[in-house]
Amino acid sequence: xxxxAPNTLDQAVxxxxxxxxxxxxxxGGTDLLVQMRTDVIDPVLLVDIKGIAETRQIRExxxxxRIGAAxxxxxxxxxxxxxxxxxxxVEAANLIGSTQIQGRAxxxxxxxxxxxxxxxxxxxxxAGARASxxxxxxxxxxxxxxxxxxxxxLSLAKGEIxxxxxxxxxxxxxxxxxLRFIPRTEMDIAVVGCGICLTLDxxxxxxxxxxxxxxxxxxxxxxxxxxxxxTGNEALPVLLQKLDAAARAxxxxxxxxxxxxxxRIKVAGVLARRAAQIAYQxxxxx
Amino acid sequence: xxxxxxxxxxxxxPVEFLCEPGDTLLDVLRDAxxxxxxxxxxxxxxxxxxxxxxxxxxxxxxLMLGVEAAGTxxxxxxxxxxxxxLHPLQRKFLEHAALQCGICTPGFLVxxxxxxxxxxxxxxxxxxxxxxxxxxxxxGYDKIxxxxxxxxxxxxxx
Numbered sequence: 001x002x003x004x005a006p007n008t009l010d011q012a013v014x015x016x017x018x019x020x021x022x023x024x025x026x027x028g029g030t031d032l033l034v035q036m037r038t039d040v041i042d043p044v045l046l047v048d049i050k051g052i053a054e055t056r057q058i059r060e061x062x063x064x065x066r067i068g069a070a071x072x073x074x075x076x077x078x079x080x081x082x083x084x085x086x087x088x089x090v091e092a093a094n095l096i097g098s099t100q101i102q103g104r105a106x107x108x109x110x111x112x113x114x115x116x117x118x119x120x121x122x123x124x125x126x127a128g129a130r131a132s133x134x135x136x137x138x139x140x141x142x143x144x145x146x147x148x149x150x151x152x153x154l155s156l157a158k159g160e161i162x163x164x165x166x167x168x169x170x171x172x173x174x175x176x177x178x179l180r181f182i183p184r185t186e187m188d189i190a191v192v193g194c195g196i197c198l199t200l201d202x203x204x205x206x207x208x209x210x211x212x213x214x215x216x217x218x219x220x221x222x223x224x225x226x227x228x229x230x231t232g233n234e235a236l237p238v239l240l241q242k243l244d245a246a247a248r249a250x251x252x253x254x255x256x257x258x259x260x261x262x263x264r265i266k267v268a269g270v271l272a273r274r275a276a277q278i279a280y281q282x283x284x285x286x
Numbered sequence: 287x288x289x290x291x292x293x294x295x296x297x298x299x300p301v302e303f304l305c306e307p308g309d310t311l312l313d314v315l316r317d318a319x320x321x322x323x324x325x326x327x328x329x330x331x332x333x334x335x336x337x338x339x340x341x342x343x344x345x346x347x348x349l350m351l352g353v354e355a356a357g358t359x360x361x362x363x364x365x366x367x368x369x370x371x372l373h374p375l376q377r378k379f380l381e382h383a384a385l386q387c388g389i390c391t392p393g394f395l396v397x398x399x400x401x402x403x404x405x406x407x408x409x410x411x412x413x414x415x416x417x418x419x420x421x422x423x424x425x426g427y428d429k430i431x432x433x434x435x436x437x438x439x440x441x442x443x444x
Contacts (some may be wrong), residue, residue, distance in 0.1 A: 003307035004354050023320040026351075033349050034330045046307065048354065074343060098419020100334055104350065186418040187332075192293065203289065210438065 004219045005048040008077055012047050017136045017159030019045045025161055027055070027070040028104035030097065031113040037176075046271070047161075054163050055108065058082065061218045063169025069108025069131075069162045072102070086167050087282065088176030088195055088275075092123030095180060096186055108162045111144065114152040121148070122212035122219040123178035126195030128168050135160030145212070145222040154259070171208075173200040175282025177275045181267050190215045191259040194247070194271040196279045198230060204284065206230045211276075215258075216251035216268050221248040226272060234242070241277055244269035290405045292356045296321070298309035305352035314352035315362060323363035323392045327421070333360050334420030337393035337400075344400040346419075362442025366399065375399055375437040382433040386424035394420045398434045406442055410435060 003026075003121060006012045017022050017246035020043035035041045049055045055070035058079045067084055073093045081162055083090040096105050096119050110120045111131070124144045129144050136159045147162065149155055158161070176197035193214030201207045211226035226246035230239055253264040289304040296319065303318040312329075315321045315338070329348045336347040339361035345379030366373045375398050378384070385391045394417065401408060401416040409414070413434050414427070422430060 002306050003351065028349075028352075029351065029354070030331055030349050033351070035309070037329055039346075046351075050354075072343075097331070098334065098335055099400075099416050100344050100346045100419045101331055101349075103345040126364070188416065214307075 001043060002045045004045065005051045007051045007053075007271060008056065009049075009052055009149065010047055011162065012023070012052060012161055013135055013159050015045065015047050016161065021045065021154065023047065025049055025112065027106040027109040028072060030105045031109060031115075032100050038226055049108075049161060049163075051165070051235035061166065065271050066132075067107065067165045067167065069164055070106045072103060073105050074099075074103050074106075075158075076218075077102075078106075080170075085170055086127055086176055086195065088178040088279070089120065089123045089127050089129070089167065092178035092193075092195065093120040094182075095119045095178075095189075107165060111147055112153055112154060112156075114148055114150075115189075116151060116191065116219050117215035117216060118220065119178070119180055119190055119193055119269075120212070122193050122214040123176065124165060124167075124195075125195040125212035125220060125222050126178070126210045127176050128197065128210060130166045130168075131162045131164045132166065134163045139163075143168070144281075148219040150218045168276060169284045170286070171199050173276075173283050173286060174198065175279040175284070175286055177278035177282065179271045179275045181271060189258065191215055192264050192267040192271055194268065194275045196272065196275040197230075198276065198279045198283055200283045202279070206239070206280075211247065213250060213268055213272070216253040216264050218252075221250055223247060226250065230276065240276060241272045245272050247272035290353045290356075292352060294355045294357065295359040297360070303352070305346040307351065307353055308421060310348050311338070311340075311350040311352050311355050311360070311399075312347035313400060314355065314398040315347060315360075318352075321362050321364050325389050326390055327389065329394075332358045332419075332421070333390070334417075335390050337396045337420065338398065339400055342400075342403075344397055346369060349351040354425075355427065363396055366395060374397065374440050375402070375434065377442070379430070380435040382429045382436065384425060384433040385422075390420060390422045393424065394430055398437070401434070402438050406438060408435070408438060 006073040098114040179191040198209040209227040229242040325335040327333035
């Protein structure tokens with residue numbers, strides 16, 4: 001196996017595009033090294049992208065935040081203002097693993113690892129984040145919900161790298177939240193995850209929403225129907241019941257050791273209601 | 287494939303080592319540098335026995351490649367005591383009998399030191415969450431948590 005640590009995206013793309021064997025991008029490595037260790041993958045080339053400035057920076061852009069794909073969870077938490085503007089995204093990223101994992105793990109890696117249960121992904125989707133992808137054909141911006149296709153399958157072409165994410169400018173009276181269910185309090189993989197971002201008008205009625213569910217399908221879902229019901233005219237308890245039903249209707253989970261299909265579907269509805277209530281509260285306070 | 291020649295700083299001392307691209311930082315510390323205080327537990331980032339700091343950040347040495355350590359400053363358990371004088375955390379672990387078999391202890395000490403550098407007066411909950419990535423199959427954790435809180439109090443001069 002070769003290890004390369006280029007300083008530019010062009011070099012990184014060229015290395016990945018030219019390699020005929022299995023090539024992998026290395027960001028934090030907290031999934032990649034485990035997969036190498038357990039012989040799930042056996043790459044002939046690792047391209048470490050942490051030497052590339054864009055992947056390691058957070059900066060304010062277009063009223064929002066440009067976050068490098070290789071910024072760690074710990075760095076996200078420490079960056080001033082990010083956690084107060086997009087608390088759902090920062091909290092979701094910080095749910096991944098232990099303190100030690102937070103020191104290395106990245107949102108770029110969390111997305112490109114291609115797990116339907118990735119915690120930061122539904123939060124990014126709910127927030128309307130876009131991935132900036134660089135490859136042999138140049139740069140393109142893609143909604144985060146369109147990056148992952150199925151377990152371990154991404155919509156990236158050979159040689160393409162997720163370089164950074166853009167969290168958009170947050171409209172007034174907007175709040176986001178992410179909740180996941182695990183059978184203990186720490187250090188586990190989501191049975192279900194739910195990210196919600198919603199915007200209120202001056203009277204407190206929801207005018208726009210995005211709802212995303214993780215671990216209930218082959219990839220994290222953006223659930224348009226769940227978002228639509230939140231903008232209805234009914235009283236909040238009615239809206240939340242409709243949200244619960246819409247979230248459940250979107251699920252197409254599998255049975256596995258972490259939960260059955262029926263259980264995941266039920267939990268998806270409950271988490272959607274709870275996440276929406278937190279997002280409402282944050283929108284009112286923002 | 288040629289080995290990589292890496293220069294880094296370990297416990298304040300400049301070091302150089304050769305490593306294969308696939309060698310972890312844990313392999314390098316233990317096998318190339320002879321620093322066997324950092325333990326190998328699970329090798330998958332779950333147990334925290336290999337906890338070290340890299341540029342002040344707590345990480346699992348098994349989840350980082352040796353080549354990624356180029357130019358960094360690494361802190362291991364060997365850098366914790368000041369000569370013969372134990373770090374307050376080490377003393378408190380002994381006083382509280384916060385270890386039995388001892389395999390997890392270096393990782394707990396390195397992780398706890400990293401916590402107290404950021405948070406000199408942590409709550410018990412903070413200690414438990416910070417150390418959630420360090421597994422101990424002997425003690426049941428209570429004595430470890432008490433030792434950390436007691437060390438924190440002593441270090442604050444309380």
